[in-house]
Structures are given as structure tokens and as C-alpha cells.
Amino acid sequence: MTKEIKKVVLAYSGGLDTSIILKWLRDTYNCEVVTFTADLGQGEELEPARKKAEMFGVKEIYIEDLREEFVRDYVFPMFRANALYEGVYLLGTSIARPLIAKRQIEIARSVGADAVCHGATGKGNDQVRFELGYYALNPDIKVIAPWREWDLNSRTKLIDYAEKNQIPVAKDKRGEAPFSVDANLLHTSSEGKLLEDPWEESPEYVYNRIVAPEDAPDKPTYIEIEFEKGDAVAIDGEKMSPATILTKLNELGGANGIGRLDLLENRFVGMKSRGIYETPGGTILLTAHRGIESITLDGGAMHLKDELMPKYAELIYNGFWFSPEREMLQALIDKSQEHVTGTVRLKLYKGGVHLVGRKSPESLYSMEHVTFEEDQVYDQRDAAGFIKLNALRLRLLNQRGKTKINPSYE
Secondary structure, eight states, X not given: OOOOOSEEEEEOOSSHHHHHXXXXXXXXXXOEEEEEEEESSOSSOSHHHHHHHHHTTOSOEEEEEOHHHHIIIIIHHHHHTTOOBTTTBOOTTGGGHHHHHHHHHHHHHHHTOSEEEOOOOTTSSHHHHXXXXXXXXXXXXXXXXXXXXXXXXXXXXXXXXXXXXXXXXXXXXXXXXXXXXXXXSSOEEEESGGGGSTTSXXXXXXXXXXXXXXXXXXXXXXXXXXXXXXXXXXXTTEEOOHHHHXXXXXXXXXXXXXXXXXXXXXXXXXXXXXXXXEOHHHHHHHHHHHHXXXXXXXXXXXXXXXXXXXXXXXXXXXXXXXXXXXXXXXXXXXXXXXXXOEEEEEEEETTEEEEEEEEXXXXXXXXXXXXXXXXXXXXXXXXXXXXXXXXXXXXXXXXBTTBOSSTTOO
């Protein structure tokens, strides 16, 4: 990697790792550093990040509120697909990376930077996600990945480096260096320390967004979510913006113990890792969206979507948001949502999301056809021919070996 870097845009959270990276970039590359901090709804005050950057002498500091863009252009399109990685993970970290990468490239272009930098480790998925995004949007950009270059390859070494360079080290409630935590409006993920042992139950103090289901209210909470063309637009009749809807669902889910996940996943780089995920609003939204699809989406279209979903989810997990195949799948998914409009009613209770009602002006549900009472629209005798035609190949298979189907062939 050449060290001829003049100006670099750093994805900067203000935490320990990226504060160390800021100092390390200057020492290693002797370059100007521009910091970019994205407000994706992580629930933290971002002004300390500005003050830290100023303390390090950074002249160009970008702190941007991207919550609405994040939910509208990334989270909602993903939820139209009902995307789940390995059947359970709602992709909270994965879906945030392409937006951060896009803004870094845009800022780099506007300030004349020749490089971008991220704080993802060389063992994880995020390095892939960031860099695939960078190169898709600017094939000639230079990328600096400190974790693949420096010798600060442990938490202990990082803390020693920070202390030697007078970089503040945060402490958790037990006076220790904190868990590795990533948060945004869709989810919170926690990794490291005790969580690295997959046999050990996660301590309760790891969860910071969702109450324990057993401590949730003893009385269920009923809510109604309204959809238009596959996207949630209102809760209990009140129209809201995308980010406001997800914020409200997070509050409801968190209070009712909804959305905890202990996951041992297969990383793109080949290893397995264990994480604790909290996705309260997303868990509610997934159930709600599938509920409104059940009454508005044609069966063939629904089943095709379900077949394609694992591929779509894997593309997002692996960092291919800007790939042509993801965009092709998105076009198909968005086409399927043209009539996914209506309202679902949900019961939230002690960690569970239960669909209890759905209605739609675009409904395909016909009570006349499914009733057990007498009807005038369906002739049950038609089913006999339908079954016989579908059984034909099975009957022929059974006859082979018992009698010759084509006796002239010897």
C-alpha cells in the first residue's frame, strides 16, 4: 500500500478505535484527515465526536443526520423483501454500511480527498461491505484499512496505545473497557468479551434496548400499522415519516421485550461469530409486512419472493448493495409491492409479535370462495380434473416397472 496519501475521509464514530485511527493516520501517512460521523439513529449524542475531532486538530468535520435517508432508501426497501440472513438476522449492521460508504465517497469528492478509511477489523464482514461500496462508487479511490496494516491487533494493545497518546478510554458500568457495540435506528449488536463463548448465556447487562420478556407488561399492547405499496406509513392512524415510524416501533418493541436474538452466524470471510442483536421495531415490522402481503400478494408472486429472499439477504450481508444483481432483485421486489396496501393489527406481548387482523382495499381474499357454507362461485367437482392432471406423471411413474408403458420398444 502506497503511503502517498494527501487527504483522507475517515468514518469516525468518536469511539476508541476510530480515535486511535485518527492519530495513527497522521503518524503513518502524514496526511490531512477529514472526519465523517453519520447519525443513523444510534441514540448517542454526536457532539462529543465533534469535540474529539477538534481536540485532534481536525479542520473539516462532517456530522450528518441521515436517519430519514437510512430508513427510506435502505431499511424499507430491504423490508419489502422480508430479508433475513440465515433465517433470523434482520441485517441491522449490514444495511447501514452502504449509506456510510456512499457519503464518504461523496465527501471525498467534494473536499478533494484521494483516500477513505474505515475502522473495521480484518476478521469481520464490515471491511468487505465498506470497500465494496467504495469501489462500486469510485473505482480509483485509495482505501486505508488500519486493522490490516498496524500491529495493534488486540484490545489490550489498543488501550495501551490510547493511554500513551492521551486518548480517552471509555469505561462501562463495571469500570471495564466496553463491549464492541454497533447501533443504529434498526438495531444494536454486541460482540466480544464473554460473548465469544457460545455456550455462555449473554448477561442481562448486555441488552440496552429491549427489556427482558419476563419483565415486560402483563397486559398485551395492540397496534395497527398502515402500509402503502409495501412501506409502513402510519401507526394507529397517525401518518409518520419512515424514521419516525421505526423510532415508534422501537419504543413499542423494546417495552414489550420484542426483538432479542442470540446468533452464531457465518461471516462472509469464512469464520463463525457470535453476536447479541436487538431489533425491536424491525421484528414488529417484519411480521406486519408479511401480514399485509398475505392478503394482497398473489400466491405465485409471494412464493417466488420467498425463494429469492435468501439470495437477496446474502447479497446485503456480504456487502453487494450496489451490485447489479441486488438492483435487479430490488426491481422485482418493488414490482411485487404495487398492491401491498392496507392495515394490519398486531398484539405485542412478552417478547411475541402476533398478527391478529388484516384488511386491504387491494385484498385478494374472497370469503365467498373459502366459506364452508353453500356458495355460488366455486364448483367443487372441478377439483377432480385438476387433481387427475397433476397426478398423471405420478401414475405413470408407478406403472413403470409394473407394465410396459410403450410395449413396441424392445
